[in-house]
Amino acid sequence: xxxxxxxxxxxxxxxxxxxxxxxxxxxxxxxxxxxxxxxxxxxxxxxxxxxxxxxxxxxxxxxxxxxxxxxxxxxxxxxxxxxxxxxxxxxxxxxxxxxxxxxxxxxxxxxxxxxxxxxxxxxxxxxxxxxxxxxxxxxxxxxxxxxxxxxxxxxxxxxxxxxxxxxxxxxxx
Amino acid sequence: xxxxxxxxxxxxxxxxxxxxxxxxxxxxxxxxxxxxxxxxxxxxxxxxxxxxxxxxxxxxxxxxxxxxxxxxxxxxxxxxxxxxxxxxxxxxxxxxxxxxxxxxxxxxxxxxxxxxxxxxxxxxxxxxxxxxxxxxxxxxxxxxxxxxxxxxxxxxxxxxxxxxxxxxxxxxx
DNA sequence: CGGTTCTTTCAGTAATTTCTGAAAGAAATA
DNA sequence: TATTTCTTTCAGAAATTACTGAAAGAACCG
Numbered sequence: 001x002x003x004x005x006x007x008x009x010x011x012x013x014x015x016x017x018x019x020x021x022x023x024x025x026x027x028x029x030x031x032x033x034x035x036x037x038x039x040x041x042x043x044x045x046x047x048x049x050x051x052x053x054x055x056x057x058x059x060x061x062x063x064x065x066x067x068x069x070x071x072x073x074x075x076x077x078x079x080x081x082x083x084x085x086x087x088x089x090x091x092x093x094x095x096x097x098x099x100x101x102x103x104x105x106x107x108x109x110x111x112x113x114x115x116x117x118x119x120x121x122x123x124x125x126x127x128x129x130x131x132x133x134x135x136x137x138x139x140x141x142x143x144x145x146x147x148x149x150x151x152x153x154x155x156x157x158x159x160x161x162x163x164x165x166x167x168x169x170x171x172x173x
Numbered sequence: 174x175x176x177x178x179x180x181x182x183x184x185x186x187x188x189x190x191x192x193x194x195x196x197x198x199x200x201x202x203x204x205x206x207x208x209x210x211x212x213x214x215x216x217x218x219x220x221x222x223x224x225x226x227x228x229x230x231x232x233x234x235x236x237x238x239x240x241x242x243x244x245x246x247x248x249x250x251x252x253x254x255x256x257x258x259x260x261x262x263x264x265x266x267x268x269x270x271x272x273x274x275x276x277x278x279x280x281x282x283x284x285x286x287x288x289x290x291x292x293x294x295x296x297x298x299x300x301x302x303x304x305x306x307x308x309x310x311x312x313x314x315x316x317x318x319x320x321x322x323x324x325x326x327x328x329x330x331x332x333x334x335x336x337x338x339x340x341x342x343x344x345x346x
Numbered sequence: 347c348g349g350t351t352c353t354t355t356c357a358g359t360a361a362t363t364t365c366t367g368a369a370a371g372a373a374a375t376a
Numbered sequence: 377t378a379t380t381t382c383t384t385t386c387a388g389a390a391a392t393t394a395c396t397g398a399a400a401g402a403a404c405c406g
Binding site: 024025026052054055056059079171 | 360363364365367368373374375
Binding site for chain 4: 347348349350351352353354355356357358359360361362363364365366367368369370371372373374375376
């Protein structure tokens with residue numbers, strides 16, 4: 001695919017962003033390309049456009065599918081696998097949040113709970129230390145629970161709540 | 174400092190967490206140690222406790238100070254610099270969010286705006302592509318603006334809003 | 347001052363992560 | 377079934393990132 005300067009800049013920046021948040025640069029670039037692409041594209045086109053190895057493209061596509069960020073589709077009259085990306089930014093954010101919660105936050109909470117229990121059982125431990133471990137656990141559980149609730153709010157309502165910004169505070173005394 | 178099993182597990186997990194989110198393992202471990210520590214500690218104690226080079230500890234401390242996550246303090250009768258970590262999880266989250274916004278989101282938005290303008294000016298560009306670039310820019314600006322508003326809500330009110338979870342949706346029709 | 351203690355810098359090394367290319371695998375076609 | 381086309385796997389190479397140790401720098405002390 002021919003990239004114009006705007007697309008190229010977008011893809012490079014997205015790759016940079018990925019690498020700062022623990023996602024490999026090429027995964028993020030492939031994602032950006034698919035997000036921008038006007039239609040389904042196949043692996044060889046990604047290889048040519050981004051100048052990365054065909055095998056790497058295959059791995060990236062697999063990872064993106066694992067996150068639900070892209071979908072494998074078929075194009076009539078073409079044997080090759082094609083891919084399209086989720087186009088709605090809000091859905092995108094949800095998929096990423098959900099994935100990271102499952103892969104990172106949930107295990108983190110499990111470990112923190114274990115730390116807390118170990119600390120509580122250990123007579124030799126400083127009570128302040130035990131208390132701080134528990135506080136961190138509780139905070140993350142509480143944030144996580146809040147997210148689980150909020151993600152169930154219907155999109156249009158959420159949009160309005162967002163638009164209200166700090167004004168939601170009015171409803172609480 | 175003598176680490177009991179709960180502290181050690183906490184620190185290792187925090188380090189692991191850091192490395193998945195683009196923070197070096199030792200920075201996160203030093204932070205975890207300071208968070209747990211019952212009082213101010215100095216660099217050599219961190220070196221001994223975590224078994225990392227003294228120079229590395231110095232770098233980690235500097236970075237953590239840059240984020241405002243730890244503070245340099247002095248202990249009476251001791252020339253050495255000591256450090257304490259922010260203890261409140263909520264403040265912690267704010268500092269991290271604020272730091273990442275400034276370092277990553279704001280530059281991202283600037284680049285996306287530039288992409289959008291370039292795309293709009295380019296006659297040869299697919300209108301759908303230009304539209305998707307603009308959509309991503311707008312989405313991130315809107316999330317970013319929401320965050321700026323929410324962070325100004327007083328802590329107790331925010332706490333109540335959080336506790337309401339999905340029930341805030343009631344206020345919108 | 348000269349010595350001592352503590353901190354920082356930075357070039358080089360080590361460790362980790364990412365990417366590539368060759369080869370095997372799978373699916374369609376002739 | 378043999379051939380072609382497309383996809384995946386994976387061992388090793390390359391690139392990146394993190395860490396160390398030596399040395400310089402800074403602050404204090406006698």
